[in-house]
Amino acid sequence: MVVHNDNGIFLDPVRASARRASASREIFAALLSDADLHLQPLQLIVERAAELADAEQVIVLVPVDPDQPRSDVDQLVVSAAVGVHAKELLGQEVPVSGSIVGEVFRSGEALISDTFRHPMRAFADIGERPAFVMLLRSGQQALGVMVVARNAAAPPFGDEYFDLARDFADHAAIALTLATARRHASEQTVLADRDRIAHDLHDHVIQRVFAIGMDLQGVTARLRSPQLAARVAQSVDGLDAVIDDIRRSIFKLQRPPAGRRSFARRIQDAVEHLSGDHREVTTLSMAGPMATVSDELAAHAEVVVVEVLSNAVWQSGAENITVEVSVTDELFIEITGDVGGIPSDDQRRIGLASIAQCAEDLGGQCMIASPPDRAIHVCWRIPLQDSSVHTTAVAPI
Numbered sequence: 001m002v003v004h005n006d007n008g009i010f011l012d013p014v015r016a017s018a019r020r021a022s023a024s025r026e027i028f029a030a031l032l033s034d035a036d037l038h039l040q041p042l043q044l045i046v047e048r049a050a051e052l053a054d055a056e057q058v059i060v061l062v063p064v065d066p067d068q069p070r071s072d073v074d075q076l077v078v079s080a081a082v083g084v085h086a087k088e089l090l091g092q093e094v095p096v097s098g099s100i101v102g103e104v105f106r107s108g109e110a111l112i113s114d115t116f117r118h119p120m121r122a123f124a125d126i127g128e129r130p131a132f133v134m135l136l137r138s139g140q141q142a143l144g145v146m147v148v149a150r151n152a153a154a155p156p157f158g159d160e161y162f163d164l165a166r167d168f169a170d171h172a173a174i175a176l177t178l179a180t181a182r183r184h185a186s187e188q189t190v191l192a193d194r195d196r197i198a199h200d201l202h203d204h205v206i207q208r209v210f211a212i213g214m215d216l217q218g219v220t221a222r223l224r225s226p227q228l229a230a231r232v233a234q235s236v237d238g239l240d241a242v243i244d245d246i247r248r249s250i251f252k253l254q255r256p257p258a259g260r261r262s263f264a265r266r267i268q269d270a271v272e273h274l275s276g277d278h279r280e281v282t283t284l285s286m287a288g289p290m291a292t293v294s295d296e297l298a299a300h301a302e303v304v305v306v307e308v309l310s311n312a313v314w315q316s317g318a319e320n321i322t323v324e325v326s327v328t329d330e331l332f333i334e335i336t337g338d339v340g341g342i343p344s345d346d347q348r349r350i351g352l353a354s355i356a357q358c359a360e361d362l363g364g365q366c367m368i369a370s371p372p373d374r375a376i377h378v379c380w381r382i383p384l385q386d387s388s389v390h391t392t393a394v395a396p397i
Contacts, residue, residue, distance in 0.1 A: 041175070041176045041180070042060050042062070042079050042080035042144075042176070043080045043082070045060065045080070045136075045146075045172045045175075045176065046058040046059065046060055046080045046081065046082045046146070047082050048168075048172075049146060049148055049168065049172075050082050050083055050148070052164075052168065053132065053148045053150065053157075053161075053165070054150060054154060055083060055148045055149055055150050056083050056084055056129075056149060056150060056151045056154075057081070057082070057083035057084055057085070057086075057089075057147075057148075057149045058081070058082050058083060058146065058147065058148050058149070059078050059080065059081045059082075059089055059146070059147050060078070060079055060080040060081075060136065060144050060145070060146050060147075061076035061077060061078050061079065061094060061101055061105075061144055061145045061147070062076060062077060062079045062143065062144035062145075063075070063076060063077075063144070064076065064077050064093065064262060064291060065262035065264065065265060065291070067262075067265060070105075070106075070141075070142050073096055073105070074095060074096050074097065074291065075093050075094070075095060075096065075291055076093065076094050076095075076096060076101055076102065076105065076144070076145065077091065077092070077093045077094075078090055078091060078092045078093075078094075079144070083149075100113075100133055101133060101145045101147065104133045104134065104135055104145050105135060105142055105144075105145050108135045108137065108142070109135075110132065110133060110134040110135065110162060110165065110166060111132075111133045111134075112130075112131075112132050112133075112156075112157045112159075112161070112162075113130070113131055113133075129149050129150055129151060129152045129154075130149070130150045130152075130154065130155070130156035130157050131147060131148060131149040131150070131157075132147070132148040132149075132157045132161060132165060133145060133146070133147050133148075134146050134148075134165055134166060134169050135169070136169055136172065136173040136176070137169075137170065137173050138173045138174055138176070138177040141177075143173050143176060143177070146169060148165075198250040201246055201249070201250055202246075202247075202250055205246060206243055206246055206247070209239055209242055209243055209246075210239075210243060212239060213236050213239040213240065213243075216232055216235060216236050216239075217233075217236055219232060220232045220233055220236070247310050248306075248310075262290065262291065263290045263291070263293040263298040263301070264286055264290040266298055266299075266301075266302045267284070267286065267301065267302065267305055267323075267325055268284065270302055270305045270306055270309070271284045271305065271309065271323055274305075274306060274309040274310055282309075282321045282322075282323070283320075283321070283322045283323070284323045284324075284325075285322075285323070285324050285325070286324075286325045286326070287325075287326045287327070288326050288327030288328055289327055290325075290327055292327060292384065293327060293331055293384075297331060297362070297382065300358055300362065300382075301325075301331060301333060301380075301382075303355065303358070304333055304355045304358075304378075304380050305323065305333065305335070307352060307354070307355050308335045308352070308355075308376070308378050309321070309323070309335070311352070312335070312337050312376050320337065320338045321335065321336070321337045321376075322334075322335070322336050322337075323335050327384070328384075329383065329384055330364070330381050330382060330383045330384055331364075331381065331382045331384060332379070332380070332381045333378075333379070333380040333381070334377075334378070334379050334380075335376065335377075335378045336376060336377050336378075337376035352368050352378075355380065356368060359380055359381070359382060362382045363382065363383055364380070364381050364382035364383060365379075365380075365381050366378070366379070366380045366381075367379040367380075
């Protein structure tokens with residue numbers, strides 16, 4: 001039994017296994033070293049897989065929403081690629097249902113095909129080639145799917161690759177899990193420091209600026225000169241703007257690290273971080289196919305939730321806040337609170353005018369109400385008929 005390498009030399013299984021073990025050790029060492037804390041784990045894995053398999057293309061697809069249970073995942077996205085047209089492949093999505101990668105993701109069973117076809121841009125147009133599809137797993141957790149494709153003129157994958165490839169994939173997945181956990185611990189340390197700074201800004205700096213503004217308002221009432229009173233009032237408005245800027249900075253400090261997050265995760269993160277100590281009275285409900293909301297529209301929706309909740313929680317002292325998000329033929333966001341309120345003359349100052357304008361620009365509507373009982377009621381709806389606000393689906397593999 002032999003294994004072919006990139007120089008046309010045939011290796012026996014022992015030497016092939018040694019190459020696999022060496023690559024696995026290199027992955028472990030690189031991903032777990034202090035010097036490579038920010039190394040992209042998946043990219044390193046596909047590079048080593050390409051070397052071991054003499055492949056012209058290797059890609060790894062992971063769930064669009066990594067927090068979803070395996071049975072609920074409906075889309076996989078190319079998160080790492082090496083070889084020809086690698087840049088064009090990154091970010092392309094493939095449905096789990098009806099695709100080979102989806103079948104492997106669901107079943108966990110590797111597949112080999114001498115005539116593997118893939119409709120993704122920069123992959124299918126290369127033509128028929130021998131390819132190997134395997135699951136990256138750590139224990140019972142499915143991390144993603146690796147697709148290894150050789151040149152059409154290269155020897156096909158034989159059955160002997162199953163054990164070697166599966167062994168490499170398992171070791172790579174373990175290293176990936178350890179590296180992810182290590183990076184997560186490092187990020188949590190940074191977030192803890194940011195959270196402390198955010199609380200100091202909110203509990204001390206904002207209160208001091210607010211107190212200064214109150215003092216100036218008291219002085220304004222005693223001024224005889226209308227011109228001087230107007231200047232002081234303008235300064236008070238400036239302090240209000242500073243407070244709003246600090247609040248936005250607090251939110252940015254408390255946001256999770258940048259990266260690809262699903263629409264549902266973005267809304268959940270916004271509600272969690274903005275609710276603060278009021279999380280026990282903040283209710284979030286979501287319904288409908290959240291994955292159909294484009295990244296661009298998701299960013300606008302996140303701003304809506306941030307603007308309304310920042311006012312409701314920090315400025316108006318609202319309690320029992322309810323955030324409802326639904327996706328049908330439109331994206332609909334409704335936020336209500338039983339106390340507090342949004343004075344109409346403050347809407348522009350707190351940024352609500354901008355979300356109303358955003359809704360209009362997107363062909364939707366925004367309703368902002370503050371009834372006499374000072375309840376909060378904001379509705380923001382955007383139609384989804386426009387293809388620009390849909391995630392483009394890729395034909396099954």
